[in-house]
Amino acid sequence: MKLNPYLMFNGQCETAFKFYEQCLGGKITAMMTYRESPEPDADQIPPEWHDKIMHVALTIGEQELMGSDNPPKYQEETKGFSVSISLNDPAEAERIFNTLAENGVVKMPYQQTFWAYRFGMLVDRFGIPWMINCDRDAG
Structure with missing residues (x-):
C-alpha cells in the first residue's frame, strides 16, 4: 500500500507545485x-479553467505529492489535515519551514518540543497546512 497526499487548489495549483518543487x-x-484531458466531459469545464491543472505529481525521493485545481463548484475549504514532513537535518528542516511560511501563517513557531x-x-500562502x-x- 502507498499513501499519497492529494492537494486541491482553487486555481493556484501550478504556482504552488512549482514552489513546492523548489x-x-x-x-x-x-x-x-x-484542456489536455482526453476525458469527453472536459468540455464542461468553464473556458477560464482550461489552462488550470487537472493533475500534477511531484516526486520527492521515493514519495509523491499530487494535486489539482478544483473548479469553483467543487472547491471546499482545506481543513482536517496537515502535510507532515519529518527530517533528520536541523538546518534543512528549518529552511523548509521558513520557506513554506513565507507569506503564510505560522500556527506554531519552529521550536524545540518534548518529542522533537x-x-x-x-x-502556506496557498492555504495548505504543514507540520x-x-x-x-538530530540535535
Whole structure:
C-alpha cells in the first residue's frame, strides 16, 4: 500500500507545485491541464479553467505529492489535515519551514518540543497546512 497526499487548489495549483518543487527539492513528473484531458466531459469545464491543472505529481525521493485545481463548484475549504514532513537535518528542516511560511501563517513557531529537536506548524500562502518535524536525535 502507498499513501499519497492529494492537494486541491482553487486555481493556484501550478504556482504552488512549482514552489513546492523548489522548496522540497523534488521533481514534477506529470502536469496536465483541463484542456489536455482526453476525458469527453472536459468540455464542461468553464473556458477560464482550461489552462488550470487537472493533475500534477511531484516526486520527492521515493514519495509523491499530487494535486489539482478544483473548479469553483467543487472547491471546499482545506481543513482536517496537515502535510507532515519529518527530517533528520536541523538546518534543512528549518529552511523548509521558513520557506513554506513565507507569506503564510505560522500556527506554531519552529521550536524545540518534548518529542522533537524542532517542530513547527504553518499554513502556506496557498492555504495548505504543514507540520515540519526534526527528530529528537538530530540535535
